[in-house]
Amino acid sequence: MAAELRRLRAAANLTREDVADRTGINNATLYRIEKARARPQKRTLQALMELYGATEAQRTDLVAMQSGSQGQGWLRPYHSELPEEYTxxxxxxxxxxxxxxxxxxFIPGLAQTEPYARAVIRGVLPKASQKEVEQRVQARIERQAVLTKPNPLQLWAIMDEAAVRRMVGGPAVMREQAQHLVRLADEPNVTLQLIPFGTGAHTGMTGSFVHMDFPDAQDPELVYVDTPAGDLFLESEAEIRRYKSMFEHLQAVALGPGDSARLLDSVCRTE
Structure with missing residues (x-):
């Protein structure tokens, strides 16, 4: 829905400021709607469709998407508790x-075991209540269903060796986590690579990131960066190209999947 509303606004040759002036919709609200961080109210959606000159078919589709987005699937019980950017x-x-x-x-969220996830969340959010910790753990584990659904997500994860060597939760937790990664690497829709300490400096040392693409070719690719100053969703062609190039560099300097699995196996035996 966010992507379609962006396309309609662009087709109408309107800026967000133009839309705010003509509809009274707050510029920040429009930004959040177009970034899929907020769901438009029916009144807001009707105003946007009218301004953009949406066809009857487009209006039908958008209203259906607006109604369907209210469910939020499994996420709904946690929606009011989790940070908006995370949802x-x-x-x-x-x-x-x-x-x-x-x-x-860190171990990627889609590859974390429950004990590891709990230890990580407690470590990075020391002021979180037990309820908040458990809600985040539950959400993180249930996210992993995307790897086993009928048309599963294709996951390509690259980790610095520090992620599997850092003693999060203690030796038993890390041993279980490493064993889980070994099993996960055998799945046809999952590719895991490790960058060993011996590689030295590499482009990934600037920080972690996620690059996503979507089944519909019209949906823009997306880069997500989690920073201390807040979460960023990047969509410009220049930003996408930059992070694609970074990931390709990391693929080249990382161990291949087979050697990465052997390194993980050695971690299982030593932790």
Whole structure:
């Protein structure tokens, strides 16, 4: 719905400021709608469709999407509790065809075991209540259903060796996590690579990121970056090209899937 509303506005040759002036819809609200961070109210959607000159077929589709988005699937029980950016990210992830994830310090969320996820969340959010921790753990584990659904997500994850060596939750938790990664790497829709310490400096040292593409070719690709200053969703062609290039570089310097699996196996034996 966000992508379609962006396309309609562009086709009407209107800026967000133009839309705000003509409809009274707050510019920030429009931004959040177009970034899929907020669902438009029916009144807002009707105003936008009218301004953009949407066809009857487009209006029907948008109203259906607006009604369907209210369900939020499995996420609904957690929607009011989780940060808005995180729920937006999960929504994108659930619709994606391919996720390319580089992590420098953590095991990717889609590959985390429950004990590891709990230890990570407690570590990075020391002030979170037990309820908040458990809600985040539950959401993270249920996200992983995208890997086993009938048309599963294609996951390509690259990790720095630090991610599998850092003792999160203790030796038993890390041993179980490494064993899970070994099993996961055998799945046909999952590719795992590790960048060993011996590689030295590499482009991924600037930070983790996720690149997504979607089944519908008209849906723009997306890069997600989690920063201390807030989560970023990047969509410009220049940004997509830059992160694609970074991921290709990381693929080249990382161990191949077979050697990565052997390194993981050695971690299982030593942790």
């Amino acid at each position: 937006a990210y999960i929504g994108f992830e659930s619709e994606a065809r391919t996720v390319r994830n580089y992590e420098s310090l």
